[in-house]
Amino acid sequence: MNILEQTKQDVNHKLVLVDHANGHIFSNEKDGITNYENSMKKAIHAITNTLKERKTPFTGKSIEALKDRFERIKFEHFEETHSLEYVIEELKELYLDDCVHFHHPKYIAHLNCPILTPTLVAEAFISSLNSSMDTWDQSTGGTFIELKLIDWTLDILGYPKSGDGIFTSGGTQSNMMGLLLARDHYIKNNYAIDPKMDGLPADASKFRVFCSEVSHFSLKKNLSLLGLGQNAVIPVSVDVDFKMDIKKLELAIEEQKQVGNIPIAIVGTAGTTDFGSIDPLIAISALAKQNNLWFHVDAAYGGGLLISKKHRHKLKGIELSDSATIDYHKTFYQPVSSSGFFMRNKSFVDYIKYHADYLNSKEQDEEGIPNMVKKSIQTTRRFDALKLWFTLRIIGIQGLSSYLEKAIENAQFTAEYLKKRDDFEIIHQPEISAIVFRYTPYSDLDISYCNLNSHIRKAVFNEGKAIITSTKVREEVFLKFTLLNPLTTTKDIEEVIDLIVFHGQQYSLKN
Ligand SMILES: Cc1ncc(COP(=O)(O)O)c(C=O)c1O
Known part of the structure; x- marks a missing residue:
């Protein structure tokens, strides 16, 4: 094929594509920009109408009624195309009219916060520019925004300068990272095994993690995913205020040692899901030190107290932990998802670090190019940090x-x-x-x-x-x-x- 034929083919292909895509590919072509502007206006219009029309957090629509609407949509219907107006109108019936409004003042059920408008502006940037935070060459300035917010969170946590962290998809993932580090830290320090390469020692079935009986279920789920099994969780009784009973914790550690099990970590909860109770973090830290155990704090709920002059004292002791979970999408009023995992020493990253030649080679590390993928258990990762950035820049602490x-x-x-x-x-x-x-x-x-x-x-x-x-x-x-x-x-x-x-x-x- 000569150059002329090739060019003709490219032009034709583009014509067909443009015709078919009709400006749907987000791009700086005229069609792309016009479609983006018009579409977003229509979306905002539909959302504001939903807000205006609804007076209650829910409509009381039955599961049967909603299910029936979906049953009417067949896979063949995905062969048809429709205008945005049609799809928004259809969405009204399928979702908008009856969705639960977390921002309604009488929505007081689960740990879903109302969200802040600046975060929605940030969302527009996040999803349209679609940076991925795994490497510098997919995120550039975004990496520095995330790093700044990680440093800020380390500061409010009271961790030393040696600390590090990463944005995650939620408290469940952050807790998993805490338990993973706890497990591998123990193995690295007690066996001639590198857990990252060799997996778990035979003793791993005896590893035990202590947490309050009202701690979040993600701890159990994560321990089973980490190969230690749900039985690795030793639930410790709580006192009348639903806080971990420190005497019972001490006893439980001793009991487990006596039956031949191997305590590796304690998880303190700073804000239990049901009661918002905060475990005695200082006393837990002392017990963890005494027994050489990892101390993780699940502050998914309570993390927001760290920025309150009035309530910050309630989390005293969190600064003594080895790792911590903070869910910005709970008490920092961020849209899902936005969460963080933090560790007191950046050397702990070694337990999860992996160099992929196509993504984050060792040479890049040597050149000082920041890459976040080595700190994360995700690869492709949203630029969720931008929402918190807008929040702090516009609303302030x-x-x-x-x-x-x-x-x-x-x-x-x-x-x-x-x-x-x-x-x-x-x-x-x-x-x-x-x-x-x-x-x-x-x-x-x-x-x-x-x-x-x-x-x-x-x-x-x-x-x-x-x-x-x-x-x-x-x-x-x-x-x-x-x-x-x-x-x-x-x-x-x-x-x-x-x-x-x-x-x-x-x-x-x-x-
Ligand atoms: C104390 C606690 N930890 C962890 C989680 C899990 O967080 P996520 O839902 O963000 O995964 C929750 C969720 O409510 C929680 O309350």
Whole structure:
């Protein structure tokens, strides 16, 4: 093929492609830019309409009704094409009209925060420019933004200058990294084995990790993924405030040694999922040192306290840990996903570091080119750090910390409000912003509080005016509020409690 023919073919190919793509490929071609601008305007319009139209966090739509809508869509339909307007209109029915609004002041169920508008602007940059954070040649300035925020987080954690960290997909992944480092650190220091090359020693089935009985389930799941099995978790009893009982921890370590098992790590939780309780970090650190154990802190929930002058003291001791998990997509008001894993010594990176010639060769290291992939268990990785960057640059630390402080005040208000009533049982004083309680109106009636409170949770959800959740404490069902929205007022809280009472009374009338 001569040059002329080749050029003709290229031009034709481009014509066909442009015709087919119709500006859909994000590019600096005129069509690409116009389509991008018009499409984003339509998306913003649809989203703002959704916000304006919806007055409640949920609509109460049944699973059956939603399932039916999806059953009507067949795989053959993916052969057809539609305009963006059509797809947005269809999405209204399939998702938008009934999706759960985490930003609604009466969404007080799980650990989902309302998000900040600057983060949504950042999202536009993140997803359109689509940098990947694994290597410098895919991210350039983005790497420095992430590094700056890692340094900032190390600073608020109180880790020494030798520390390091990485953005991750969530607390589950960050906890996995903590446990992985703990496992390999132990092996490296106690066996003539390099775990990265040789895998686990025969003794690994005896490795034991101690955490409170109310710690997050990701610890168990991760230990099974790490080849140590869920039985490696030794759950330690908690005290009346749902904090790890330090005496019980000491005993558990001794007991495990006596039966021939091998303690390797302790995980302290700074903000348990249900209660927001914070384990005694300083005392745990001392026990970890005494027994030569790795100390990881799961501060997925509590991490946001680090920037609050008022509440920072509650995490005292986190600076003594070997590694820590922080979920920015919880108490730093970031959209999913945005999380971090931090270690007190950058040499720990060696346990996971890998040099791929095509990506991050040893030579690049020698040339001082920063590459983040060696610190991560992911390869391709989103530029989530930009959302936190926009947050800190636009709202600042004080502004950001005021949101969680308000949520904490709301939790304290709820506790006081419920304590004054005789139809509720509250089982702890909230330390962060989660509060567990139950409706217990009829001490003389033969009514199961478990059934009553299970019913209340479901009925409130199905009605859609508010969303709360439930959990089990020592096999009994309790209700739970996780308050994160600073726009939630005390009136909102009172109204949700009224709903609880209303549905509770309805249930008792029928049973
Ligand atoms: C204490 C704690 N750790 C870890 C996690 C897991 O975090 P993620 O959902 O971001 O993976 C959670 C989630 O709620 C949590 O509450």
